[in-house]
Amino acid sequence: MIGFIVKRFAQAVFVVIAVSLIVAVAIRMTGDPALMIAQGAANITEADLDRIREGLGLNQPFLVQYLNSLRGLVTWDLGNSFVGGTPVNLLVDKALPATLSLAFASMFVSIVVSIPLGIRAAVARGRGSDQLIRIFSLLGLSFPNFWLATMLVLLFSITLKWLPPSGMSGFASFIMPAVTMGVILTATNVRLVRTTMLDTLNSQYIMVARAKGLSERKVLYKHALRNCAIPLITYFGLQFGGLLGGIVVIERVFNWPGMGTLAFDAVAARDYPVLQSVIMILALLIVGINLLVDIAYGIVDPRIRTK
Amino acid sequence: MSSTMSFKQVTVSALGLLLVSGALASPVFADGTLTVSSPQDPGSWDPVDTFLINWASVGTNLFDGLTYRGPDMKLVPALATSWDVLDDGTRIRFTLREGVTFHDGEPFNAEAVKFTFDRLLGEEGAKGPQQSNYTAIESVEVIDDNTVDFHLKAPDPVLLTKLAGYGAMIVPPQYIEEHGEEYFNTHPVGTGPFQFVSYEPKVSIKLKAYDGFWGDGPKLSELDYRFISEPSTAVAELQSGGVDVVIPPTIPIAMIPTIEDDDNLDLVTTSGPTVYALRFNTAEGITADERVRKALIMAVDRDAIVNEILGGQAQVIASFQGERSFGFDPDMEPLPYAPDKAKQLLEEAGITPGAQVQIDIRGNDATFAEVTQAVSAYLSMVGITASIHPVETNTLLNDIIPQGKTGAMFQQSWGGWTFDFDNTAYAMYHSGQKWNPYDSDPKMDELLESQRSLTDPAERERILQEIAQYAADRALEMPLYSLNAIYGVNKRVKHFEPAPDNRMRLNEVEVE
Numbered sequence: 001m002i003g004f005i006v007k008r009f010a011q012a013v014f015v016v017i018a019v020s021l022i023v024a025v026a027i028r029m030t031g032d033p034a035l036m037i038a039q040g041a042a043n044i045t046e047a048d049l050d051r052i053r054e055g056l057g058l059n060q061p062f063l064v065q066y067l068n069s070l071r072g073l074v075t076w077d078l079g080n081s082f083v084g085g086t087p088v089n090l091l092v093d094k095a096l097p098a099t100l101s102l103a104f105a106s107m108f109v110s111i112v113v114s115i116p117l118g119i120r121a122a123v124a125r126g127r128g129s130d131q132l133i134r135i136f137s138l139l140g141l142s143f144p145n146f147w148l149a150t151m152l153v154l155l156f157s158i159t160l161k162w163l164p165p166s167g168m169s170g171f172a173s174f175i176m177p178a179v180t181m182g183v184i185l186t187a188t189n190v191r192l193v194r195t196t197m198l199d200t201l202n203s204q205y206i207m208v209a210r211a212k213g214l215s216e217r218k219v220l221y222k223h224a225l226r227n228c229a230i231p232l233i234t235y236f237g238l239q240f241g242g243l244l245g246g247i248v249v250i251e252r253v254f255n256w257p258g259m260g261t262l263a264f265d266a267v268a269a270r271d272y273p274v275l276q277s278v279i280m281i282l283a284l285l286i287v288g289i290n291l292l293v294d295i296a297y298g299i300v301d302p303r304i305r306t307k
Numbered sequence: 308m309s310s311t312m313s314f315k316q317v318t319v320s321a322l323g324l325l326l327v328s329g330a331l332a333s334p335v336f337a338d339g340t341l342t343v344s345s346p347q348d349p350g351s352w353d354p355v356d357t358f359l360i361n362w363a364s365v366g367t368n369l370f371d372g373l374t375y376r377g378p379d380m381k382l383v384p385a386l387a388t389s390w391d392v393l394d395d396g397t398r399i400r401f402t403l404r405e406g407v408t409f410h411d412g413e414p415f416n417a418e419a420v421k422f423t424f425d426r427l428l429g430e431e432g433a434k435g436p437q438q439s440n441y442t443a444i445e446s447v448e449v450i451d452d453n454t455v456d457f458h459l460k461a462p463d464p465v466l467l468t469k470l471a472g473y474g475a476m477i478v479p480p481q482y483i484e485e486h487g488e489e490y491f492n493t494h495p496v497g498t499g500p501f502q503f504v505s506y507e508p509k510v511s512i513k514l515k516a517y518d519g520f521w522g523d524g525p526k527l528s529e530l531d532y533r534f535i536s537e538p539s540t541a542v543a544e545l546q547s548g549g550v551d552v553v554i555p556p557t558i559p560i561a562m563i564p565t566i567e568d569d570d571n572l573d574l575v576t577t578s579g580p581t582v583y584a585l586r587f588n589t590a591e592g593i594t595a596d597e598r599v600r601k602a603l604i605m606a607v608d609r610d611a612i613v614n615e616i617l618g619g620q621a622q623v624i625a626s627f628q629g630e631r632s633f634g635f636d637p638d639m640e641p642l643p644y645a646p647d648k649a650k651q652l653l654e655e656a657g658i659t660p661g662a663q664v665q666i667d668i669r670g671n672d673a674t675f676a677e678v679t680q681a682v683s684a685y686l687s688m689v690g691i692t693a694s695i696h697p698v699e700t701n702t703l704l705n706d707i708i709p710q711g712k713t714g715a716m717f718q719q720s721w722g723g724w725t726f727d728f729d730n731t732a733y734a735m736y737h738s739g740q741k742w743n744p745y746d747s748d749p750k751m752d753e754l755l756e757s758q759r760s761l762t763d764p765a766e767r768e769r770i771l772q773e774i775a776q777y778a779a780d781r782a783l784e785m786p787l788y789s790l791n792a793i794y795g796v797n798k799r800v801k802h803f804e805p806a807p808d809n810r811m812r813l814n815e816v817e818v819e
Contacts, residue, residue, distance in 0.1 A: 030701070030702070031701045031702065031705045031706065032705055035701075035704075035705045036701065037357070037435070037436055038358070038436040038439075039358065039704075044436060044439050045439065048436070048438070048439040051433050051434075052434065052435070052436065055433065055434035081350055083348075083349065083350040083351075084348075084349050084350020084351030084353075084356055084357065084492060085350065085351050085356070085434075085489070085492055086350045086351065086492070086493070086508050087489075090508060091508055091509065094507070094508065094509075094510075095509075150539060153540075153543050154543075157543055157546075157547045158543060158546045158547055161547055161548075164547070164549060165540060165543040165544050165547050165549060166535060166537075166540045166543065166544055166549070167510070167533065167535075167549075168510075252536070252537050253537060253539075253540060254540065255534075255535045255536070255537060255540050257507075257509050257510045261509065262509070265509070265536075268700075268701070270701065
């Protein structure tokens with residue numbers, strides 16, 4: 001068991017380091033941050049640009065810059081943004097909770113909707129409501145989420161004036177972004193819940209529970225759902241990691257001050273410290289979640305450990 | 308039940324009536340809050356750190372320079388009340404305004420001016436792009452509390468205008484020495500009509516009225532800026548009342564009907580300095596021939612493009628500058644729209660119908676992409692097949708153009724924020740400049756260099772107009788249009804004057 005954990009942990013560390021190296025190399029191939037800072041200036045000379053590069057630390061050899069950034073990640077001193085010198089820690093301290101809270105809200109919406117719907121579809125298998133639910137699931141998967149976002153804003157913010165169109169400003173502002181993100185997640189999760197439930201509902205002990213005379217509600221939610229819990233939680237956990245990456249579009253449409261917005265602006269401005277930090281933090285989160293899920297699985301299912 | 312009310316009931320209802328009437332009678336034109344949507348957060352409010360125009364929309368309200376240039380483009384005294392140009396233009400003596408204080412209470416005086424420019428020309432300024440604009444200044448000398456001398460290395464005719472620019476905004480010496488540079492970036496203090504309240508990076512910056520302001524005090528009590536980069540989101544906020552003003556360049560042409568159709572909103576526009584052109588590859592391909600270039604220009608109906616695609620929110624240009632630019636010649640005519648003449652010239656140059664050209668444009672500019680498609684359609688009518696090639700902006704500007712790897716034409720757009728053609732022309736036409744990878748013309752270089760240090764504005768203007776004419780004669784580019792600065796404003800905002808360069812000083816503005 002210990003060997004298993006150590007092995008998985010070592011793999012995780014390797015992935016994180018590989019990502020950091022790839023990111024550091026890739027962004028340096030895309031253009032000169034000094035030019036970005038100087039844009040708009042009338043008579044900028046090569047000497048001026050070099051002066052700016054010196055101030056940003058870009059004249060140091062690549063290895064020095066790379067190791068400094070790794071060290072910064074470990075000591076949690078992420079440097080200063082190339083755009084205005086804002087400390088990256090300040091930016092991330094605000095952006096990370098913003099993105100995480102939106103991600104959690106989206107997952108919450110999706111779970112709250114997909115579990116009852118998925119169970120209903122499984123129970124009604126092949127009949128009317130199952131067909132209906134599966135059609136809605138397909139629709140949800142097919143909608144481009146930025147279109148849905150714009151439509152929601154048009155209805156709820158401009159026409160009805162019930163909700164704020166953008167920004168993170170209290171509970172009401174979470175509703176539209178979380179629902180938009182939630183729709184896509186729900187579409188996948190409904191089918192997942194349906195499939196897992198179908199497997200469970202066919203098993204012997206469910207027949208026994210029904211024979212015992214338990215109410216259908218107790219059979220479904222107290223017994224069957226519990227059995228589905230492990231694969232569902234595993235899947236939702238992994239989905240969370242993917243969610244963090246896909247949230248950029250939603251953050252942009254709703255002007256959500258999260259990691260997606262930071263990354264987007266940093267790419268446009270060639271802002272190395274911000275871009276590296278954002279990508280590394282997200283990578284750490286995703287690798288970390290996967291590691292925990294792997295270990296949990298290994299604890300629950302002994303067969304996995306022997307691989 | 309008695310039909311008359313008890314004393315208590317009478318008192319309560321009387322008080323109630325009083326409160327309600329008080330609320331209803333509260334002044335309509337009292338102080339208020341204005342919320343502005345800005346597309347970009349510059350990250351630092353220090354005047355020396357950036358050239359981004361979105362710094363100015365906030366910075367103009369926090370800081371003052373020695374001179375000020377408003378939307379009418381006239382240079383007026385600000386923190387300096389008068390000045391004398393001495394010693395053949397190498398020394399300028401400024402008399403400073405008295406009784407001015409910074410937002411933190413410290414006095415504005417000659418020491419503050421000296422501190423500002425020593426800082427700009429020294430280490431702190433070296434980290435940013437503003438320093439390069441002020442290198443004509445050798446040193447600043449304090450003569451007495453209200454007088455300073457600027458010693459220049461060489462006469463600079465544009466210096467007084469530059470003193471109204473960002474880098475020359477006067478900063479508070481004591482505040483910076485006490486709190487340090489990093490704190491100053493996120494907690495700015497100046498002498499302007501509004502003072503800093505709070506800043507949340509990438510979200511908002513909030514200002515409030517400064518009652519110690521030396522000029523016309525602001526009529527607003529609070530001024531908030533929200534950073535919204537996505538155009539449709541900014542317009543949605545405008546429509547729902549979340550913001551009162553959306554500043555350029557946020558509003559795309561396509562969204563203009565949305566604003567015009569809304570009863571609560573006004574579209575406020577003014578001619579702007581941003582100019583667009585298609586620059587030719589004068590070194591290779593069919594565009595190396597001047598006749599071909601002129602033919603291509605004459606093939607395109609630029610007036611139609613402005614009216615149909617840009618909804619009239621632009622002006623056709625004859626040279627690569629807007630109408631407010633110093634050096635603009637209102638009498639200069641662009642080449643006419645004459646497709647028959649174009650075909651004739653192409654035939655003369657030996658170009659067969661079906662010849663291919665590639666047009667490189669910026670990937671993120673939806674409006675210009677539409678314009679280019681129209682250009683391509685016009686070109687096909689004279690037998691030229693154009694393919695449009697969008698490229699990521701930074702790659703185009705910093706890699707493809709400077710290294711001369713473009714197609715036959717590429718998007719040439721310029722902010723023109725100095726409103727002086729010298730700036731634009733030098734960057735576009737001088738040998739060795741980033742924007743000019745294909746051409747090297749000694750006569751052009753000579754013209755450009757000759758006007759740089761002239762102090763006689765009339766002579767400078769004449770030479771700049773000559774440069775514009777020469778560029779047109781050689782057909783170095785196809786000048787297209789200058790875009791209007793488009794503001795979306797809620798009707799509750801009064802006395803709002805659109806600034807062509809985002810430098811909106813909002814002390815006159817009131818809200819209902």
